[in-house]
Amino acid sequence: MYMKKIYNQFHDKGYCFLRKFFTNKDINNIIKNIERDETISSNELNLKDSEGYSSTVTVWSGNSSDPVSNVFRYKKLVKIIQVLLNDKVYLYHAKLNRKKPFVGGSWDWHQDFGYWYLNGCLYPDMLSVYVATSRSTVENGCIMLLEGSHKIGRLDHVRINEQNTIERELLDVLMNKFKVINCTAEPGDVIIFHSNILHGSSINKSKYERSGLIGVYNSKHNNPVKKHQYPFYYDMKLLNKTEIFKKNNERRKYVSSKTKLANYKVNKNP
Secondary structure, eight states, X not given: OXXXXXXXXXXXXXXXXXXXXXXXXXHHHHHHHHHTOTTTGGGOEEEEOTTSOEEEEEEEETTOOSTTGXXXXXXXXXXXXXXXXXXXXXXXXXXXXXXOTTTBOOEEEEOTHHHHGGGTOOSXXXXXXXXXXXXXXTTTTOEEEETTGGGGOOOOOEEETTEEEOOHHHHHHXXXXXXXXXXXXXXXXXEEEETTSOEEEOOOOSSSOEEEEEEEEEEGGGOOSSOOSSOOOOOOOOBOHHHHTSOOOSEEEEEOTTSOEEEEEOOSXX
């Protein structure tokens, strides 16, 4: 019954919530792993929104092994994703997003599939999973979704500063047509949203940082048709909860600002 409710909401509204999916202890362990990985800060990107404010993001290729990507190999989570996408899945890429207090920029309204289609993913049979590692509020720029907008299909996007967004005139029409959902969240909450749902977030106007992890999953049948910075389908190793918190000594695969893979070997004692 629980899984049916999640499935129906995801396909009908374009998103669903898994409240308290990770415990406070889990989130503390995730944060500790991130903080002791010295390679992360040197691979941060600052992306400007349409008003010139910046958000900080670190991006890993899906076949990376690192403190963020490993969270999205959690067996319990992946099984839910496979049900939602009706197929085997693999981690396409992972991100760490941070909005600094008072100056953290917005994410302009967009569809994720607007990016991924250009990478050779022909179908929108993909989704994003947001894991809140801090409290997400309206004041600090939580994710906003246009409920049900995934059903209108892929829209054309334009480039403004360092982000892709849809034309302002069209956005005004859609904002009047669809309900805006403010995805407020507590640490450990999970938000799953469709690749075609229109979403964005506002500037962080609070004194608190808003941070979270994003994992993108692609379906096996939607294997990209051309080579690009993210991987083709691979058999993803699933992890139990204990394994995702272990110190990770394997190969990191960051995606640079020029969307080229940069591989980093990490010492055994991070």
